[in-house]
Amino acid sequence: MRIIAGRFKGRSLRSPASGNIRPTSDRLRESLFNVLMHAYSDPVDGARILDLFAGTGALGLEGLSRGAKFACFVEDAAEARGLIKENIETLGVAGQSKVFRRDATRMGSVHPNEPFSLIFCDPPYGKNLAPEALSSTLAGGWVTNNALFVVEERADVSVELPAGLVMLEQRNYGDTQIIFARFKG
Numbered sequence: 001m002r003i004i005a006g007r008f009k010g011r012s013l014r015s016p017a018s019g020n021i022r023p024t025s026d027r028l029r030e031s032l033f034n035v036l037m038h039a040y041s042d043p044v045d046g047a048r049i050l051d052l053f054a055g056t057g058a059l060g061l062e063g064l065s066r067g068a069k070f071a072c073f074v075e076d077a078a079e080a081r082g083l084i085k086e087n088i089e090t091l092g093v094a095g096q097s098k099v100f101r102r103d104a105t106r107m108g109s110v111h112p113n114e115p116f117s118l119i120f121c122d123p124p125y126g127k128n129l130a131p132e133a134l135s136s137t138l139a140g141g142w143v144t145n146n147a148l149f150v151v152e153e154r155a156d157v158s159v160e161l162p163a164g165l166v167m168l169e170q171r172n173y174g175d176t177q178i179i180f181a182r183f184k185g
Contacts, residue, residue: 001058003091004030006065013058014086021080023056024122024152028173032150033062035171040180043118043148044068050116050142052104052123052133057084059120059150064093072116073099074107105132107140115144125154135162143183151179 001013001023015023024032036044045067051060052074060071071093073084081099088097102108104123119137123129130151137143153159155177161167168180 001056002026003062003065004033006062006067008061008065008091011065011091013056013061014083014090016056016079016083021055021077021083022125023058028152028176028178029058029062031173032059032178033066035178035180036148036150039169040148047118048072048114048116048144050074050119050137052119052121052137053129054084054099054120055080055122057087057099059122060097061087061091061093063118063120064091064096068118069096071097072113073097074102074104075099076101076103105129105136107133107136107142109140110142115142115147117144117147119143119147119149120152121149122152126157128157131160131162134165138162138164138183138185143185145183145185147183149179149181149183151181153177153179 003011047068049060049063049068049071054073054075075081155172165181170179
């Protein structure tokens with residue numbers, strides 16, 4: 001795994017040793033960020049990113065490389081949090097990031113943190129965790145009005161978006177779907 005573009009382009013990220021963590025592939029991450037750049041007027045530059053089920057942190061770190069102001073990585077698994085922390089250290093972005101040990105389906109209140117404008121949600125496939133995590137994030141005030149959500153799930157799984165999120169589009173990449181949605185609070 002590596003950073004695709006931006007100030008850290010080509011830098012390697014630490015990958016999981018076990019099969020318990022499924023990072024977004026370099027190719028899919030490149031496609032995803034190309035869509036963000038060209039179809040959504042680059043919501044990454046200057047963004048506060050919330051990376052739910054962060055895994056290795058690749059999505060949030062790619063965002064930081066491309067000009068995001070801050071990234072918060074939410075991860076409950078110890079192995080994954082260790083990888084995220086190593087990757088943050090490798091890229092030298094500790095001052096622009098925070099790692100939360102938290103179940104993304106039980107976010108609680110955002111206070112005292114500021115809300116986020118770009119949210120990545122990449123839960124374990126096929127477990128119907130995205131709707132719970134999205135609802136929890138909205139209920140806790142974690143997002144700004146008009147925040148952009150990017151949800152990754154297996155292509156054959158139906159994802160029900162909670163009230164307040166408006167689906168913009170859904171794209172399939174092999175066995176993966178990416179859903180883009182906007183918060184209208």
